[in-house]
Amino acid sequence: MKPDLCSLSSLFLVVSVACGAATLESHVTSDGVGHIQISWPAIPGAPYTIQTTTNLAQPWQRLEGEQQVWTATTNALSRVADATDYARFFRIVKLDTRAPEVVRLDPIAEAIAVPLQSPLRIWVADETGIDPTSLSFQLGANPPLTLQDPRLGLTNNVLVYTPPAAETLGAYGQKLTATLALSDTLGNRGTNSWTYQMELQTQVSDDVVVVGGMPRPAPQLANAADLTLVTRSGDLFIYRYSGASSGLAAGKHLVDGTPGKSYARTILQLADDPATHTVAVTTEPAPLARLLKEGSLSASSMTLVSSDGQPRPQFDWGVGKNFAFSHRLDLDRVLVDYKGADGQVRVEVLPGSKLDLNAALGFAATFHNSSLTDFQAYVGGSADLRVEVLASADFAKKWEGTKPLIEPLRSFYVAYIGIPVEVETVLEFDLRYVVDLQARGRFQTGITASKDIFVGRRWENGQWLDISRYPSAEFGRLGPEWQLEGQATARVDVVPKLTVYLYSIAGLSGELDPYAEFDGQFKVNPWEYDWTLAGGLNIYVGSDVRVFGDLFPDLNFTKTFPIIPKTTILHDDNKVKPPLIVMSPQSVTRNAGKTAAFGVSATGTEPLSYRWQRNGADLADNARVSGSGSRSLTVRDVQPADAGEYRVRVSSPAGSVVSQAATLTVTGELPPRILLQPQSVTRIAGETAAFGVSATGTEPLSYRWQRNGVDLADNARVSGSGSPSLTVRAVQSADAGEYRVKVSNPAGSVVSQAATLRFSSPPVITEQPQTHDVPAGQTAYFYVQVSGTDPFSFQWQHNGVDLADNARVSGSSRLNLEVSNVQPADAGDYRVRVSNPAGSVVSQAATLTVTIVLPPPAGMALIPDGLFTMGDSVWPPEGSDNEFPTHVVGVGAFYMDKYEVWKARWDEVYQWAVSNGYRFDNAGSGKAANHPVHSINWYDVVKWCNARSEKEGRTPAYYTSTAHTRVYRTGQIDLESGFVKWNAGYRLPTEAEWEKAARGGADGFELRRFPWSDVDTITHNRANYYSSSDYAYDTSTTRGYHRTFNDGTFPYTSPVRSFAPNGYELYDMAGNVWEWCWDWGSRSYYESSPDIDPRGPESGSVRVVRGGGWSSHAFDCRTAQRTGGNPTDKGHNLGFRSVLSPGQ
Secondary structure, three states: OOEEOOOOOOOOOOOOOOOOOOEEOOEEEOOOOOOEEEEEEOOOEEEEEEEEEEOOOOOOOOOOOOOEEEEOOOOOEEEEEEOOOOEEEEEEEEEEOOOOOOOEEEEEOOOOEEEOOOOOEEEEEOOOOEEEEEEEEEOOOOOOOOOOOOOOOEEEEEEOOOOOOOOOOOOOOEEEEEEEEEEEEOOOOEEEEEEEOOOOOOOOOOEEEEEEEOOOOOOOEEEEEOEEEEEOOOEEEEEEEEOOOOOOOOOOOEOOOOOOOEEEEEEOOOOEEOOOOOOEEEEEOOHHHHHEEEEEEHHHHHHHEEEEEOOOOOOOOOOOEEEEEEEEOOOEEEEEEEEOOOEEEEEEEEOOOEEEEEEEEEEEEEOOOOOOEEEEEEEEEEEEEEEEEEEEOOOOOEEEEEEEEEOOOEEEEEOOOOEEEEEEEEEEEEEEEEEEOOOOOEEEEEEEEEEEEEEEEEEOOOEEEEEEEEOOEEEEEEEEEEEEEEEEEEEEEEEEEEEEOOOOOOOOOOOOOOOOOOOOOOEEEOOOOOOOOOOOOOOEEEOOOEEOOOOOOOOOOOOOOOOOOOOOOOOOOOOOOOOOOEEEOEEEEEEEOOOEEOOEEEEEEOOOOOEEEEEOEEEOOOOEEEEOOOOOEEEEOOOOHOOOEEEEEEEEEEEEOOOOOOOEEOOOOOEEEEEEEOOEEEEEEOOOEEEEEEEEEOOEEEEEEEEEEEEOOOOOOOOOOOOOOEEEEEHHHHHHHHHHHHEEEEEEEEEEEEEEEEEEEOOOEEOOOOEEEOOOOOOEEEHHHHHOOOOOOEEEEOOOOOOOOOEEEEEOOOOOOEOOOHHHHHHHHEEEEEEEEEEEEEEEEEEEEEOOOOOOOOOEEOOEEEEEEEEOOOOOOOOHHHOOOOEEEEEEOOEEEOOOOOOOHHHHHHHHHHOOOOOOOOEEEEEOOOOOOOOOOOOHHHHHHHHHHHHOOOOOOOOOOOOOEEEEEOOOOOOOOHEEEEOOOEEOOOHHHHHHHHHOOOOOOOOOOOOOOOOOOEEEOOOOEEEOOOOEEOOOOEEEEOOOOOOOOOOOOOOOOOOOOOOOOOOOOOOOOOEEEEEEEEOHHHHOOOEEEEOOOOOOOOOEOOOOOOOOHHHOOOOOOEEEEEEOOOOEEEEOOOOOOOOO
């Protein structure tokens, strides 16, 4: 801790010595026997210590004793010490134990409507001094900044944060927290935090119409470019226009932003005369909240227009950045100069007395949903005061009073926030005094004070909040010079008053006074707060801030007026005109408790006066009636006694006229009206759902809740069905639906809006993703099926890490995941996390194995992966029932024999097989070596595929069990899907693989009848089959068996490769011999088959054969045709071809 104030005294010589700081006045007394008492003025709450030395050239030491530090509780401290030395010096040291303080902010703490690029200023203070290297400033979620950052600057203990041109403090409407941490040179560190609310983006009402005076285009505003104001008489405005009509309507707001002449008026009624291109409109002042849907207004956006019409050289008014003023008031003046029979009294403030005030007024307002939602007004700055009072009297008397120091100074400001807004400020200074002379003689005293001031209020949530702060101040005593016979006290207060009139040019209307005063007065130190000071002088600096008050009570009311009758308006400026009623008041009907309004429009020589009557009797304003002496009369909370005929008498210097009568009819009871609608909720099983409604109307009100239009009754889980609040406990799925409540009374009923109860059940995976072996470069597909309550969210993972879509991955957050152009790094476990508001679940792992693709074997064609339409593929449908429904199927890539296995190829593998442990049911037959093998059953061809694999050194595909330990070589085993290594050696195609290959790849979704793509007919030029005229698409010129191959030798097969191939270079996919497939046959399988790589049912009695044969009709040669045979069947028309997975 470091001393900041000191004084010196000696035992024998009373002296004061400055010690690098201001001298602290003290008083030393001795009892003459080795003790002294040291007394000094103190600041309550501050710590002090006494240091002593016997030689000023020696170091100072703390005074010995049990207590070495004293904390002041009053404005005076004393201490008794031993003093036995010849000479001893003492000094009193005030200790600095506090961290630096934030004494002022601009914008203020909790400020609203802060501009996006406003600089932030922070005033800090410390007795010892600020350590700049310790400073850390953070705004919102941004990283903390030091003074190394060019956006920060510290000068004369004022920290300024300035956002660059390309940056903003935050987003529109965002609430930001600022945090400042710093230390003094002694290491005392403190942290201060406060918040700012950024300005809202301006949204002007769609009903605003600009008629002139705007300095720049304003977005969202409709322009009435051709409207020219002809004349104005009170609330009646007459415009001339060009074009077919004026385009105006009741409810529109007319805005003219011409400085000094601006107005904003709401149209109540209008009369449009197309013949003369004039329109007369009756208006009322437009409240600011009606003109703005949303927006902010602050002092920093205002521009000074004028100051009493003349500049004031003694004031320096800023433009922009708050209403700053800097002023010195000379306070010297005579307060009391009394001479009477009872004596003489003179009280004066001496020359040299002054007030230096450097302050700024700030205010801000926000509007949302066409309502004023928040308002702040404050004045803050610094005040330096010096006051010396001299009083002389020869009798006792108390004098008090107030004297103005300057004439009120009025200034006008304007801002454009889509519409013009004007603000008027009034600055005044008063000098208030109380002098109580209970004495005779001369009395002089005074005081100096220097402090930061901040006073203000904030309107929020329907009430005023005091945001004033009163920092501590140090007061210095002047004098005293007393020649008294008794006691005397004096108190002098310099009171600056600052009054704010917002939007004063247009008036603040809305069924309330233009403004409301704050309750009481604002003072930095209230009058009742008594500073106990030497000399008896108290001082405060205060402000009386007057602004508009609460929200307008009803901004959304609707008034209906008839069209004004067409009136010819003559203009004769030299003739005094009696009043003429342009539009009489209109009859209205209101329910009890509502508001009724009447209006009149009149012209004539000004001024016009108005007096409203009910049933012939003049009305006067009261708690429910307002406007009785104006052109608009309002009756609130109407009662049956208010019913009757209403007229208005309009008078001018040239005469008077009485309007036609308008009748007010008051109905009886108030029907129910819903103020707060029930709200929708989402609940999971077992939770509680609650709905509520708020309604008004004549009591008693009855309630009846409904679900999906059916009345509810209380039971074990439902309560409140006949009250404003409904509760449903232990929610079940049957409780989901729309809930409404019917509110009734004898005057009527109303049904609320629907509130939906959504029942949410957690997700359940009904079909897990499947493991896949996919060749490198091909596409892997994963999908999952779930049940539960929408909406679902999906997140796929690879080896536990969340996936994101990229050039090769799509669907990472959808039901289906697709990984294209797979690479070895894509191998691993794939899972998906499925979530909804009720919970989440993670699927089982599906393993992706990526194999390296080898060159295709000779005689085989690559069938690429992809989607195609499977089933009867023409319209109208012509196939068998088992060809439906048609459906989109995806299969992985594979190789397929280009030719049906011919006899020579069969024999080559067959001979190797029987020599290596294979046993077949049939040896196979063929008409010739190059004809397809036939007379073989399903078991024979499956074992042959294994033998071909082993003969070529490949891993066999078929095994006798799911363990895959014993290769299938002998016997008749009804193999299951799990017995197969699907990505191993040669095997039979699945039914889906066969049909995809047969379609030739012309277009995966193109609907074709046969394996070729150019025509949907068949002839003997394309296939070996039995031609017949029974089918319109059989257009062969020759009928019966194929003439080329019906050579009298049975069977009538043709050599493989006798006809043109399809798009995949596959031969004989229609005709010659039927081809065995892997799948068990099922007529209804298409109704439930998987979308990706279907492999048929797990059991059955027949195996699928496809493609037709040399004895088949055209119908059986269609690509979609499905049939089957017993696995033991053999015949002259049964053959096959094999497939191989890539990389095998």
